[in-house]
Amino acid sequence: MWKRAVHYGAWLAGGAIALQWLDYRRLAHVYPGEIYVLLIAAGFLALGIVLGVRIFRPPPAVPFDGNPKARAALGMSERELTVLQEMAAGYSNKEIARRLDVSPNTVKTHVARVFEKLGENRRTAAVRRARELGLVP
Template identity: 60%
Template structure:
């Protein structure tokens, strides 16, 4: 009796597997484009996760804190206020905007800018900013 039950069970399992396989084939034919797109998306998801782990897994050590090269500042005689003006020049602010931000007159800003040009041996703002970056006065 148990042999018959095993044979019937195997036949039932084989029939179920055949029906599921036929159902899958029909689904694969009807939705083949969707299935292919989903498979490609899964591949790219796995590739992106792998690349993210490889690229972001090893972080560079943090950069040392920026000190503004106090030695160069002292050598050139740049005052703390002139340094503030220089930083705002590098940020692209106009004389009037710098004056508003630092609560001084535009004429005082012009004086600071002129002294910075002398100390950095520059003729234009861009040249002064470039030289200040080369000396490590700016980031």
């Protein structure tokens, strides 16, 4: 039964394709100029899209380097920079201690040194200053 349905479907599809082909031939003879204009317009559209994508593509992102000159000028250690990055991510002292596997008192000491080196006395101000200096993204 299903073979018969597939057979009839194939014949109907073939007939539809033949009718479309004949209709296209008639239209090609009646409107040749318009078809050429349509094809040229479609080509220019495709060319415009390709060139637009290539020209207006955003430049590749520059990898973040953490501004080593500012870091050296401030005398910030690697661990203090790590704590500063965790602060910028919004973690509390306890969360930072858990993530870095150190004591909360150690984190408090590092935070105090970061505040001192950046000349700030609040976490938000220290993170803002670190972003201005390019120490954290």
